[in-house]
Amino acid sequence: xxxxxxxxxxxxxxxxxxxxxxxxxxxxxxxxxxxxxxxxxxxxxxxxxxxxxxxxxxxxxxxxxxxxxxxxxxxxxxxxxxxxxxxxxxxxxxxxxxxxxxxxxxxxxxxxxxxxxxxxxxxxxxxxxxxxxxxxxxxxxxxxxxxxxxxxxxxxxxxxxxxxxxxxxxxxxxxxxxxxxxxxxxxxxxxxxxxxxxxxxxxxxxxxxxxxxxxxxxxxxxxxxxxxxxxxxxxxxxxxxxxxxxxxxxxxxxxxxxxxxxxxxxxxxxxxxxxxxxxxxxxxxxxxxxxxxxxxxxxxxxxxx
Amino acid sequence: xxxxxxxxxxxxxxxxxxxxxxxxxxxxxxxxxxxxxxxxxxxxxxxxxxxxxxxxxxxxxxxxxxxxxxxxxxxxxxxxxxxxxxxxxxxxxxxxxxxxxxxxxxxxxxxxxxxxxxxxxxxxxxxxxxxxxxxxxxxxxxxxxxxxxxxxxxxxxxxxxxxxxxxxxxxxxxxxxxxxxxxxxxxxxxxxxxxxxxxxxxxxxxxxxxxxxxxxxxxxxxxxxxxxxxxxxxxxxxxxxxxxxxxxxxxxxxxxxxxxxxxxxxxxxxxxxxxxxxxxxxxxxxxxxxxxxxxxxxxxxxxxx
DNA sequence: CGCTTTTAATTGACTGAGTCAACTAATTTG
DNA sequence: CAAATTAGTTGACTCAGTCAATTAAAAGCG
Numbered sequence: 001x002x003x004x005x006x007x008x009x010x011x012x013x014x015x016x017x018x019x020x021x022x023x024x025x026x027x028x029x030x031x032x033x034x035x036x037x038x039x040x041x042x043x044x045x046x047x048x049x050x051x052x053x054x055x056x057x058x059x060x061x062x063x064x065x066x067x068x069x070x071x072x073x074x075x076x077x078x079x080x081x082x083x084x085x086x087x088x089x090x091x092x093x094x095x096x097x098x099x100x101x102x103x104x105x106x107x108x109x110x111x112x113x114x115x116x117x118x119x120x121x122x123x124x125x126x127x128x129x130x131x132x133x134x135x136x137x138x139x140x141x142x143x144x145x146x147x148x149x150x151x152x153x154x155x156x157x158x159x160x161x162x163x164x165x166x167x168x169x170x171x172x173x174x175x176x177x178x179x180x181x182x183x184x185x186x187x188x189x190x191x192x193x194x195x196x197x198x199x200x201x202x203x204x205x206x207x208x209x210x211x212x213x214x215x216x217x218x219x220x221x222x223x224x225x226x227x228x229x230x231x232x233x234x235x236x237x238x239x240x241x242x243x244x245x246x247x248x249x250x251x252x253x254x255x256x257x258x259x260x261x262x263x264x265x266x267x268x269x270x271x272x273x274x275x276x277x278x279x280x281x282x283x284x285x286x287x288x289x290x291x292x293x294x295x296x297x298x299x300x301x302x303x304x305x
Numbered sequence: 306x307x308x309x310x311x312x313x314x315x316x317x318x319x320x321x322x323x324x325x326x327x328x329x330x331x332x333x334x335x336x337x338x339x340x341x342x343x344x345x346x347x348x349x350x351x352x353x354x355x356x357x358x359x360x361x362x363x364x365x366x367x368x369x370x371x372x373x374x375x376x377x378x379x380x381x382x383x384x385x386x387x388x389x390x391x392x393x394x395x396x397x398x399x400x401x402x403x404x405x406x407x408x409x410x411x412x413x414x415x416x417x418x419x420x421x422x423x424x425x426x427x428x429x430x431x432x433x434x435x436x437x438x439x440x441x442x443x444x445x446x447x448x449x450x451x452x453x454x455x456x457x458x459x460x461x462x463x464x465x466x467x468x469x470x471x472x473x474x475x476x477x478x479x480x481x482x483x484x485x486x487x488x489x490x491x492x493x494x495x496x497x498x499x500x501x502x503x504x505x506x507x508x509x510x511x512x513x514x515x516x517x518x519x520x521x522x523x524x525x526x527x528x529x530x531x532x533x534x535x536x537x538x539x540x541x542x543x544x545x546x547x548x549x550x551x552x553x554x555x556x557x558x559x560x561x562x563x564x565x566x567x568x569x570x571x572x573x574x575x576x577x578x579x580x581x582x583x584x585x586x587x588x589x590x591x592x593x594x595x596x597x598x599x600x601x602x603x604x605x606x607x608x609x610x
Numbered sequence: 611c612g613c614t615t616t617t618a619a620t621t622g623a624c625t626g627a628g629t630c631a632a633c634t635a636a637t638t639t640g
Numbered sequence: 641c642a643a644a645t646t647a648g649t650t651g652a653c654t655c656a657g658t659c660a661a662t663t664a665a666a667a668g669c670g
């Protein structure tokens with residue numbers, strides 16, 4: 001559950017933007033089009049050759065309603081429809097010259113409306129607003145998420161991110177208290193303070209500048225590599241990132257001549273456990289503890305390299 | 306005239322967000338309210354005592370239409386109206402208990418809707434989206450009263466946030482290496498691990514669910530409180546948050562019977578230095594160091610309570 | 611293959627959200 | 641103090657949007 005203050009902020013913005021869009025959409029007032037008409041015409045104009053079903057789904061319109069709009073457009077000679085040769089039920093929609101003219105006219109109007117608003121802004125403000133819009137879109141639009149997750153070494157801020165995300169996650173999910181976050185911070189802090197680039201490493205999984213996961217290898221001495229702080233954000237589960245991170249650890253440890261990897265985890269973390277098992281780790285010891293409030297089952301796993 | 310590409314991007318976002326809001330507003334589907342009803346009820350609920358004219362202007366509604374909505378609300382016993390004593394034409398609108406219950410119910414629904422969407426996002430993504438929303442709003446909404454920043458005690462994730470934001474900031478701004486972030490993590494980790502709620506405290510400055518600043522007081526022994534990790538995010542400088550955080554520290558330390566506050570900082574941090582000076586701290590020692598890469602001037606300041 | 615089920619698009623039959631103009635009553639203007 | 645303006649209400653209407661039923665093609669299935 002996301003924190004309430006964030007949600008309230010988002011709602012607040014939505015109210016504001018509902019209003020704002022309402023104003024912008026007055027642009028259609030002195031045209032023969034409603035907002036919905038305009039949306040449909042725009043969608044057809046920019047994706048020539050769509051069919052009605054797709055249109056209805058994309059714009060979340062009632063098929064019956066859409067059908068009537070299209071009928072009107074056909075009568076007005078804005079569009080033409082022809083049955084899809086591969087599916088005779090489906091109609092392929094194309095814009096006529098007249099329709100395209102209308103489409104462009106609407107675009108002009110819409111642009112003018114926004115330009116008028118933007119022209120009242122200081123230099124750079126419009127840029128900043130549009131950049132922010134892109135940010136929102138890339139996050140909220142499921143179709144606009146082509147950015148692939150990458151795995152890279154840590155840099156400034158990443159260790160803090162690890163502390164923050166783990167601290168928050170275990171508190172929310174398992175009710176662990178802040179001592180856990182404290183432990184993570186100490187472990188992570190020591191890692192940085194005594195960082196030995198020859199024998200230690202930190203991997204961060206990231207997508208579009210947003211961190212999604214992490215893991216690190218520290219030198220436990222005696223030829224033992226310690227795998228620590230494996231974490232994958234809830235938004236990125238099921239992409240195989242956890243597995244990839246662990247694989248990086250194993251490959252690195254082999255390369256560096258460690259003879260064993262050891263790790264400490266808790267039995268409630270089923271997904272992590274599955275990854276370790278699959279990678280060949282074996283459970284060597286287990287003990288109940290209440291280090292962070294609720295009772296938990298600490299486990300030590302090792303992998304001989 | 307703003308450049309076309311910017312405008313097109315904004316339009317693109319508007320189309321996307323029109324769609325997005327359309328989906329969110331399905332939340333009202335199984336209530337007796339339309340979106341407009343909900344907007345009106347919300348506006349009344351959060352600005353008790355408005356009049357119809359103001360409402361119509363703020364929400365850009367037809368006065369006739371609004372009048373009918375209000376009539377219905379009056380009949381349903383959600384609101385009461387009484388003539389404004391200073392202008393007998395005008396009606397002052399107040400919510401009844403029943404109305405307030407509805408208002409809160411709608412709020413819940415709306416929150417749940419957004420929470421559901423946010424729960425599919427990475428932690429940082431939701432934050433980034435809301436931050437971007439705030440950016441847009443502050444630019445496009447002329448009367449955007451930026452949500453007030455609050456100062457609150459720390460909770461899960463906050464200590465990690467401190468590490469992250471300081472680590473990133475000092476690296477970007479002053480080129481300090483990761484040992485600095487390591488030090489912060491260790492300090493912060495120890496604070497949590499050995500937290501003494503009687504004599505220690507952490508303050509977080511937050512606005513709309515987004516952290517903006519922090520400071521903590523740890524027990525240095527011998528009646529000395531240590532002020533550590535004062536930080537205010539770039540986005541919130543100049544609001545007096547730094548001063549407020551330090552004031553909290555001083556008041557807390559007095560209350561708890563400390564005889565002195567001591568802190569360690571670096572001379573390049575001019576804004577912080579000004580705050581300390583103004584609060585009555587005095588510089589007691591200074592030494593050059595290269596703890597984090599570039600040469601820097603460490604300073605110790607104390608305040609006798 | 612034939613039978614049922616699903617899917618694309620359309621049509622019939624409504625309804626109620628939102629608009630526009632006219633009106634009352636209080637207030638402001640000149 | 642008459643004329644103009646403003647706050648709010650009511651009458652009359654329309655058309656955007658909904659829901660259920662229908663047709664026809666395609667897909668699923670034993």
